[in-house]
Amino acid sequence: MNTRPPIESPSEHAALSVAFNNDSSRFAVGLDSGFCIFLASTCQIQTARVFNAGLGLVQMMGNANYLALVGGGRAPKFPQNKVIIWDDSKGKVAFEIAALTAVRGVQITKTRVVVVQQNSVRLYAFEKPPKPLAKYETADNLLGLCCLTDKYLVFPGRTPGHVQVVQLATDSVSILPAHSSSLRALQLSADGELLATASEKGTLVRVFATASCAKLAERRRGSENATIFSLRFSPSGNMLACTSDKGNLHIFDVPNTRRPSSSTSRPAPPISPSTASFNLSTGANPSTDATNKWGFLSNIPFGPFSDVYSFTSAPFETGSEPLQNNHNMRRLSDNAVLGTTRPVKGVIGWINESSLLVIGAGHDARWEKFVLREAEDGRYVLIREGWKGYLGN
Template identity: 25%
Template sequence: MNLGRHSISATTPVQIFDARFDPECNIFTTSTPAGFAVYRTHPLQLIRKRELTGGTLAAVVPLHATNILFLLGGGRSPLYPPNKVVLWNDALGKEVAELEFRERVRGIACRRGWLAVSLRRRVVVFQIGTSVTRYGEWDTGDNPRGEHRVAVSSFRGGLLAMATAPYSTLLAIAGRQVGHVQLVRLPPCPVPVSRNPPPSSPPRKPPPPPSKHPVSIIAAHTTALTTISIPMSGRLVATTSIQGTLVRVWDTITGKLVREFRRGTDKADIYGVAFRPDEQEVCVWSDKGTVHVFNLVVSGATNRHSTFSPLAPFLPLPKYFESEWSYAQYRIPVQSSHISLSSTSRSAKEKAAVDMPEEERCVVGWIEGTSDDPAAPPNTKEFQLIALTFTGGWYRLGLPKLAGRAPKRSSGSFKTSPLSPSGSPPPASHLSRAASVAGSSASRLDKGKEKERNKDPKKESRNCALLEYRRFGRWDGWG
């Protein structure tokens, strides 16, 4: 019996139905069988938890770092009907409004003062102020994404995304034809009201209008879309399809293809794409359990290419050989394969398995953290990744040192968690597994690239460094 990638535990694994960041990645929310919780992203800290009785939630969507949350019922015993979106004021600790539709809600996206709700064949937009008013409605193609998956009670967000930066206007939704993206221009996003004294610098001015009329439709793929992602500015849009091999980035003004990246050669279910706040890089994660990082800047030249790519201008090679591959990867360790040692009845085990999260399911966001490189000046800031797994794992990842990049980050050491009782470290099994993954085998590269890397041991490592590891869920008294 092979137990190499399994964790033996006498306790029931953490059940997290959904986890998602706010647009700035300052906080993230989780929904569990007991209710929901709000955490600070970095340093990891439990801000608030709400225990709810009478049912479970499929998703809790934060409206930036405000007290307003959007709740969606789901699971085996939904707290709310699947055709409702509930507005929750966490300062009051109660529901303040609800939106009811004639069909199941597939997904939602929000920004300051606005909410977009994705249904099977349409997207409805609401303006949120002292009251909730319907702003508009747009038809889309068939959107089976975002259905509540009974096997794991997770909520797959619908095909829509909203720009959240001040003065941004973009709402990206699925088009009426397969593989198309529809770009909708909403009123400009307002500037957030600061509670601090006004800064000495003049306020930021709105950007000038585009020199030509922006496009409204992008023919992104020939197969059905799986994700639509945009940065906070709304200047770009990233799309993926059911093939799960390519990520395409488009200019939202001209509609032209900016870059095309190859995640891998085998089919995958891509869960999400996230832009770095300065729009210099993107990261992609999928059901393969691997996070891929791509450089968006042409001058960076850090993405991997096939050894045959220089011959493309001279020989009629397949497009595959012109592909750009990720310059950095990280392999999320499997943590949901637990073997219970407790004497639980078979029927109870089967019932609990219905709500178990998918293996290696995660969500990833960007933060600006302090460099762990001892050679860097004190308090040096750099962009890092935070990966949240649906089994309660929190990973802070540093990007590798490559040509044209910042100094290499150290792999760091595991620190005691402020969320664990008495400051005790995470379980040894998790530490050894995470440390081994952060070493020589932190990523699963495609077959050809893996062989090439092994042939040259002097090549720079393209594995993200595991800087810090935490557990959230049962370890902070929640779950």
């Protein structure tokens, strides 16, 4: 059921990009005519800027007034090789960063700006003029994969499937061999202590401790290859959400054996498929290690039943735009303008520990809200509570 009235907007408008801020309290939409910022929990518009030209990337600095903008669409507002730092409180450009090649991604905090190009990542101090701090070479990174917190910067390594983890305080770089094929998704937890990765195969999601690069968990999305759209940890880091072109939102449990000092403040981990018959009202406390759908068969060394699946899932809307596979994206890579390829779908943001959003761009731009609820048998189920076409198309 459509729970809220649509925002009045011209039906010809298209969302070229969509991105949450760091705490998922707001999301920014790049349009073919400017940008909009929405309150995430209600999908109510807060800010709109009309440029009469396209923005292929809009990234917020938390809840501050600064945004990073990159031109895109059929009529880009800015050149493809420039990142514009926009001061929305003054309605003007604060400063800009020019690159030699097209910008594929950007991250921004109060102290740093990261510019992602196809084969490099550049780190700058957030100041005018921007001061270059470091440059890192990467494998092909057409998706602009990169995550930035106050402590860590992570992005693809020089070898496909590897991840570079930079500790910003010391500038030390660790190489994490996460997958054997090229990366499709990266995501840090809110505190930066956990890293989730997925490859272009899209069957497995892995979770690592950022500080040590030790693998903490491996979760299976499915047995068939898929294109992962988004990964996102819950605020506590106890759960990980995943979307793909299969049209399903999956929720995985994450081991809470790391960061013991904060474990007392976290809610109890959700019940997974192997403990589906467990009733929370009995007060029993099954081991969180027993999160395997195959039960005791998973204990057989090197057996075929050792994969851990999501403890709940629900379908989400992938939109009416035609899908575009990885092969087509590579073929278009060097000349593709942001906002002219298949629009991003399935972008995840957690409102709180039991509610999350899935947002898509394109002409069929949708906001969907999902909630985790406990069923009578003690299992957690994922329910779509409402949806909205946020451009009014």
